[in-house]
Amino acid sequence: MTTAPIIEQRSIPVVSTDSVIEIEHLYKTFGDNTVLADFSLVLRKGENVAVLGKSGSGKSVLIKCIIGLMRADKGSIRLLGQDIDNLDHQELDEIRSRVGFLFQSNALYDSMTVRENLEFPLRRHWIKMTSAEQDAKVLEVLSNVGLAHAVDMMPAELSGGMRKRIALARTLILDPEIIFYDEPTTGLDPITGKGISKLIREMGEKYNTSALIISHDMNCIRMTADRIIMLIDGTCYAQGSYEELKLNNDPKVKQFFE
Amino acid sequence: MALSHTWQQFLDETGDISRFTRRFFLQGFKPRYEIAELLRQCYIIGYKSLPLVGLTGFIMGLVLTMQLRPSLISYGAESELPAMVGIAIVREIGPVITALIFAGKIGSSIGAELGSMKVTEQIDAMEVSGTNPFKYLVVTRVLAATLMLPVLVILGDAISLYGSYLGVNIRGITSFSLFFQQVFDALSFSDFFPALIKSYFFGFAVGIIGCYKGFNSSKGTEGVGRSANSAVVVSSVLIFIIDLLAVQITDILGFN
Numbered sequence: 156m157t158t159a160p161i162i163e164q165r166s167i168p169v170v171s172t173d174s175v176i177e178i179e180h181l182y183k184t185f186g187d188n189t190v191l192a193d194f195s196l197v198l199r200k201g202e203n204v205a206v207l208g209k210s211g212s213g214k215s216v217l218i219k220c221i222i223g224l225m226r227a228d229k230g231s232i233r234l235l236g237q238d239i240d241n242l243d244h245q246e247l248d249e250i251r252s253r254v255g256f257l258f259q260s261n262a263l264y265d266s267m268t269v270r271e272n273l274e275f276p277l278r279r280h281w282i283k284m285t286s287a288e289q290d291a292k293v294l295e296v297l298s299n300v301g302l303a304h305a306v307d308m309m310p311a312e313l314s315g316g317m318r319k320r321i322a323l324a325r326t327l328i329l330d331p332e333i334i335f336y337d338e339p340t341t342g343l344d345p346i347t348g349k350g351i352s353k354l355i356r357e358m359g360e361k362y363n364t365s366a367l368i369i370s371h372d373m374n375c376i377r378m379t380a381d382r383i384i385m386l387i388d389g390t391c392y393a394q395g396s397y398e399e400l401k402l403n404n405d406p407k408v409k410q411f412f413e
Numbered sequence: 414m415a416l417s418h419t420w421q422q423f424l425d426e427t428g429d430i431s432r433f434t435r436r437f438f439l440q441g442f443k444p445r446y447e448i449a450e451l452l453r454q455c456y457i458i459g460y461k462s463l464p465l466v467g468l469t470g471f472i473m474g475l476v477l478t479m480q481l482r483p484s485l486i487s488y489g490a491e492s493e494l495p496a497m498v499g500i501a502i503v504r505e506i507g508p509v510i511t512a513l514i515f516a517g518k519i520g521s522s523i524g525a526e527l528g529s530m531k532v533t534e535q536i537d538a539m540e541v542s543g544t545n546p547f548k549y550l551v552v553t554r555v556l557a558a559t560l561m562l563p564v565l566v567i568l569g570d571a572i573s574l575y576g577s578y579l580g581v582n583i584r585g586i587t588s589f590s591l592f593f594q595q596v597f598d599a600l601s602f603s604d605f606f607p608a609l610i611k612s613y614f615f616g617f618a619v620g621i622i623g624c625y626k627g628f629n630s631s632k633g634t635e636g637v638g639r640s641a642n643s644a645v646v647v648s649s650v651l652i653f654i655i656d657l658l659a660v661q662i663t664d665i666l667g668f669n
Contacts, residue, residue, distance in 0.1 A: 224537050248543040262538035265529070279543040 168327040173200045174233075175333050175365050179275040181230035183216055185361060190216050191227070192389035198333070198365055203356075204381035207411060212386050214369040217261065218335045223247050223310060235332060252280040255334040255364075256328030259341055261318045263310040269321055270306045273297070273328050278381070280329065299361065300354060316347035325352060327362060334359070337367040340375045350376040373411065385411070417542040433625045450553045453543070458519050458554070459561030468567035469514050474502060475577030482584065496593050496599030498577045503600055505529035507570040508608045509656055515562055516648040521621040523554055524644030527627025528579065528637035536628075549593075551628060555620035562616030563609055603668040611659040615652050622648040 176198035183191040190213030198204050208214050219225040221232055223239050237250055263272050273293045277284060283291065297303045300320040310318060319339065326334050327395045339355060340348035352375040359366050359379075370376050377397045378384060385393045385400070387407050393400065401412045478498050485491050527550060530536050539546045578592045624642040630636045 220535070222541060224540060244545070251541050252543060254541075257536070258534040259539055260533045262534040264538075265533075265536055266526075273581045275544075276542040281543075 174198060175200050175235055176231070176367065177231075177233040178221070179231045181217075181220065181232065182228045183213065183220060184228055189389050191230075194230070194386070194390055195390060196384060198367055200332075200365055201363065203366040203368065203379055203381045205361055205370060205376040205383045205388050207371060207373075207376060207383050208386035209371065212387055213389055214371075215337055217386070218256075218337055218367060218369055222251065222254065222335060228260070228365065248280070252276075252282075252329055254283075254360050255331035257319075257322050257334065257336045257339055259325050261310075261324055261337040262321040263325070265310055267307075267310075269297070269302075269308050269310070269313075272310070272321065273325050276329055282329070292328060294325045297321075299327065299358065300324045315343055315352065319343065319347075319351050320354065323351075323358065327358060329363055330362060333365045333367065334377075337365060338372075339368065339369055340370065340372045343373070348372065348375060349378070351375075354406065355379045365397055371411075423570070430622070430625055433478055434621055436547065437552060437621060438556055440547055441556070443458055445545075445548065447549050447553050450549055451556055452669060455558035455561055456554045459489065462515060462518055462561070462565060465518055466511055466514055466569045467572045469510065470507070470573035471576040473506060473510055474479075474498065474573035474578075475580040475604070476605035477506065478577040479499065479583065482580075484595030492595075494581060495577070495587070495595035496608045499574060499596035500604060502573045502577070503571055504604050504608055505656075507573055508566050508612050508615065509652065511566045511569040512612065512619065513649055513654045515565065515616070516619045516645055516652060519558060520619045520644040520648045523558075523620065523628040524630075527551075527554075527624060528630030528640035531630045532633055533636060547628075551624040554624055554663030555617065558620030558623070559613055559616040562619070563612040566608070566612040600646045604664075606657060607663040607668050611655060614655045614659070615665060616652040618655060619648045622651060636650040 159376070176196050178194065178196040180195040181191050182189070190211075192403065194202070194217065195208075206214050206217060216225060219236060220227045221239070223242070226240070235250055236255055237246070239247075239250075239302075242250065264275065267275065270293055274289060275297065276282075277289055277292070293306065294303055297306055301322055302317060302320050302324065305313065305317060305321065313321065323339075329336060336355060340351055343351060355366065355368070355375075356379050358364070366379070368376065368379055380397065382394060383397060383400055384391050387393075391409050393403065393405065395403075400408055403409065478494060481497060482491065482494060485494055485497070507580040527536075530539075530550070536546045539549060574593070574596060578587070578589060581587050581592060623644040626640040626647070638664070
């Protein structure tokens with residue numbers, strides 16, 4: 156027997172002038188497995204929202220649908236005011252240049268140095284910069300994550316925490332309006348994880364970004380999120396601040412805080 | 414039942430490879446052209462394969478000459494040795510052995526590299542960075558493999574013939590100019606041309622299979638290993654099938 160969730164998803168306001176992501180009634184299935192079922196979400200400008208759910212609950216699928224790496228079966232996704240499903244490749248690339256994505260596995264290009272990894276999005280999105288400006292930008296974001304000295308290192312020479320910081324620097328290099336974090340602390344020890352969570356918060360404030368954080372690490376979520384959305388059974392089961400959800404007696408919500 | 418399942422899998426995979434190849438032709442010749450990456454891949458796939466191709470070619474020429482000599486002596490035809498080795502290397506052994514070495518080195522390397530990029534989300538990261546990963550990774554590698562293998566075959570043939578020249582001189586004395594004059598007197602356009610054309614198809618097969626296997630890799634590191642392995646196996650088998658078709662076509666066209 157489960158108690159009612161805090162807020163039913165249908166009550167979430169989906170039209171907002173300052174919203175940067177609006178998702179309405181999203182469905183995604185893989186064969187017989189439904190991972191998203193009537194999921195809705197709104198992310199407002201400057202807000203950090205965490206999507207909390209068990210492994211395999213569809214959190215990563217959700218952000219891949221938002222960024223256009225996967226197509227949802229049904230529902231609508233508006234990213235920075237544009238309907239993702241109606242964009243052609245060029246428009247999709249243009250909108251992707253305004254967002255950053257920190258992958259769970261960091262996704263640093265093994266064959267490139269740290270500098271080349273950071274320059275890659277600048278070159279590919281045709282950002283007009285002289286090579287001196289490009290160098291300065293690379294060093295600026297590396298300094299912000301505390302790794303300016305690693306500029307000429309290869310990804311294989313970096314520790315797990317350093318890789319995560321470099322991956323974060325790569326997401327920041329285009330001055331994104333929104334950053335997607337896919338399990339940012341997975342595979343890191345608690346101390347390094349805490350450092351990364353702190354850095355996410357600091358960088359959000361410094362670069363004035365909104366963030367959608369996918370995680371099941373409660374420490375990370377507590378440190379980084381203004382609002383938490385609980386993705387349970389493919390739907391937005393409950394939402395609220397960390398403190399609000401912690402006090403909730405619904406067993407499905409409570410299990411994450413035990 | 415087991416046979417029909419295997420047959421089904423074979424047909425499914427053949428269909429998938431055909432669709433992948435179609436996608437290559439649809440996307441490969443439209444802008445944006447990845448010229449810098451194509452040149453980088455030509456360097457990696459071509460130049461860096463040369464030492465291995467050269468070494469195997471040299472040994473192949475030397476060994477072939479030493480193995481053929483006793484048979485030709487018994488027929489009193491030792492003087493035909495350069496011509497016979499030359500024809501064998503240029504028409505068949507050079508392209509096929511070079512292509513097989515190429516499949517082992519480049520096919521596995523492409524399969525493993527793209528497979529590893531797939532499972533570590535590097536391909537997704539590339540897409541998010543405004544890059545079409547199919548064009549950047551697949552088109553450039555397939556084109557580089559297609560363009561570089563014929564060059565390697567020509568160089569491999571030359572090194573192989575030099576190995577043969579040394580092989581001839583182990584038990585006898587033949588001048589460099591006489592050896593190569595005998596080789597080229599025995600060869601004609603119809604020996605070079607089909608061998609060169611089929612080398613392009615061998616290179617394309619190695620490139621497209623390596624990329625297909627890597628791009629569709631799954632199941633973590635185990636899947637990467639499997640991609641690399643099956644890239645070599647499938648492209649090696651394809652090389653022999655293309656060779657079989659090539660010999661039939663050249664026969665029909667009167668090149669044999």
